[in-house]
Amino acid sequence: MLKLEAYLEARRETVEQALQRCLQFRDETASQQKIHDAMRYSVFAGGKRLRPILCMAAAAVSGGCETEVLPAACALELVHTYSLIHDDLPCMDDDDFRRGRLTSHKVFGEDMAVLAGDALLTLAFEVISRDQKDQPALAVLQAVRDLAQASGSEGMIGGQVMDILSENHALSQNELQQMDNLKTGALIRVSLKMGALLAGAAPDVVKALCRYGDAFGLAFQITDDILDAVGDSEKMGKMTGADVKQGKATYATALGLDRAGELAKHAVETAKAALKDIHGDTAVLEALADYVIKRES
Numbered sequence: 498m499l500k501l502e503a504y505l506e507a508r509r510e511t512v513e514q515a516l517q518r519c520l521q522f523r524d525e526t527a528s529q530q531k532i533h534d535a536m537r538y539s540v541f542a543g544g545k546r547l548r549p550i551l552c553m554a555a556a557a558v559s560g561g562c563e564t565e566v567l568p569a570a571c572a573l574e575l576v577h578t579y580s581l582i583h584d585d586l587p588c589m590d591d592d593d594f595r596r597g598r599l600t601s602h603k604v605f606g607e608d609m610a611v612l613a614g615d616a617l618l619t620l621a622f623e624v625i626s627r628d629q630k631d632q633p634a635l636a637v638l639q640a641v642r643d644l645a646q647a648s649g650s651e652g653m654i655g656g657q658v659m660d661i662l663s664e665n666h667a668l669s670q671n672e673l674q675q676m677d678n679l680k681t682g683a684l685i686r687v688s689l690k691m692g693a694l695l696a697g698a699a700p701d702v703v704k705a706l707c708r709y710g711d712a713f714g715l716a717f718q719i720t721d722d723i724l725d726a727v728g729d730s731e732k733m734g735k736m737t738g739a740d741v742k743q744g745k746a747t748y749a750t751a752l753g754l755d756r757a758g759e760l761a762k763h764a765v766e767t768a769k770a771a772l773k774d775i776h777g778d779t780a781v782l783e784a785l786a787d788y789v790i791k792r793e794s
Contacts, residue, residue: 499780499781499784501781501784501785501788504781504784505545505550505788508546508549508550508553508563509545509546509550511553511563511564511567512546512549512550512553512567512570512571512574513541513546515567515568515570515571516540516541516571516574516575517541519571519575519620519624520533520536520537520540520620531605531609532609532612532613532616534605535601535604535605535609535610535612535613536613536616536617536620538601538604538605538613539578539581539582539595539601539613539617540574540575540578540617542595542596542598543596543597544574544578544596545792546574547685547785548570548573548574548577548684548685548688549567549570549571549573549574549688550570550785551685551688551689551692551710551713551785552566552569552570552573552688552689552691552692553566553567553570553692554689554692554781554782554785555688555689555690555691555692555693555696555698555706555782556692556693556695556696557696557777557781558693558702558706558775558777558778558779558781558782559692559693559696559697559698559702559706559777560696560697560698560777561692561695561696561697561698562696565631565632565695565696566629566691566692566695566696567628568624568625568627568628568629569625569629569640569644569691569692569695570688570692571621571624571625572621572622572624572625572644573621573644573684573687573688573691575617575618575620575621575624576617576618576621576644576648576653576684577684578614578617579613579614579615579617579618579621580614580648580653580657580684581595582600582601582602582610582611582613582614582617583610583611583614584657585600585601585602585610586602586607586610586611587602587607589661590739590743592739601613601614618648621644622641622644622645625637625640625641625644626641629695632695632697636694636695636697637695639694640691640694640695643687643690643691643694644687644691646687647683647684647686647687648683648684651679652679652683652684652687653679653680653681653683653684655679655680656676656677656678656679656680656681656682656683657680659675659676659679659680660676660680660745660746663676663745663746664743664744664745664746665744666746667746667751668746668751669751670748670751670752670760672746673746673747673748673751674715676746677714677715677718678711678714678715680718681714681717681718681721682710682711682714682715682717682718683714685710685713685714685717686707686710686711686714687710688710689706689707689709689710689713690703690706690707690710692706693706701774702774702775702777704774705771705772705774705775706771706775708767708768708771709768709769709771709772709782709786712764712765712767712768712771712786713764713765713768713785713786713789715760715761715764716761716762716764716765716768716786716789716790717789718748719748719757719758719760719761719764719790720761720789720790720792722740722747722748722749722750722757723748723749723754723757723758723761724737724792724793724794725737725738725739725740725747725749726738726740726741726747726749726750726754727754728793728794729793748760748761758790761790762790765786765787765789765790768782768786769783769786
């Protein structure tokens with residue numbers, strides 16, 4: 498029987514060790530050490546490493562080896578961390594705490610925080626193009642392109658723009674879903690797609706995992722919205738209630754907590770249904786889908 502907590506902890510530790518290697522730099526000058534310290538501060542501030550774990554799980558269910566996609570998994574976490582640093586800036590969400598400790602700009606200043614985020618984004622593509630050696634070059638190139646697209650104006654950044662422009666405006670459920678498919682879902686979906694592609698998955702498996710990722714991302718974002726409204730600040734590692742204060746459009750405010758919770762449950766069932774098209778052992782991905790709406794942070 499799958500013990501999800503043990504599974505998550507083991508993979509988190511594997512990713513943690515790989516990230517340590519990614520952030521080892523030789524012959525640092527004083528100025529380089531400052532920016533590297535800022536980068537490491539945010540990368541190693543904790544976190545579930547969910548996107549790297551999804552990448553590894555997708556590789557495994559596609560018949561590949563989890564550790565062979567570690568460079569791609571690390572690249573995903575570097576991009577995710579960069580986005581969090583920039584999200585926390587005063588010009589964005591203006592958060593003082595992330596994962597239970599001061600945000601990057603509170604420790605290193607806004608200038609270093611911006612540059613640390615920029616450096617992590619560029620490092621992500623260095624890591625995947627340099628270290629993802631065990632797969633065909635075309636598969637690695639595809640993964641690089643997919644990650645770039647998911648991170649850019651047609652993906653995560655595009656969703657963040659919609660989030661900013663929608664402040665103090667009511668959005669329909671469809672508009673919320675369009676925004677969150679980009680802001681949150683794009684990086685989750687590409688985590689699964691990259692793992693599958695690098696493991697040599699058949700096209701129908703890649704498509705099924707992308708459908709799973711879309712539904713998983715929706716459940717994840719709805720749960721985030723609910724937790725911001727009613728979650729425990731200590732468990733969350735940051736102040737809750739920020740969405741309402743900033744006039745953010747969320748599922749919790751648009752639908753109410755009960756309807757939002759039901760939509761999250763439906764998204765989980767949709768995610769698990771997508772896995773029926775995959776012949777491999779999907780127990781881990783099924784458990785992760787259930788986990789995403791039961792988490793407390």
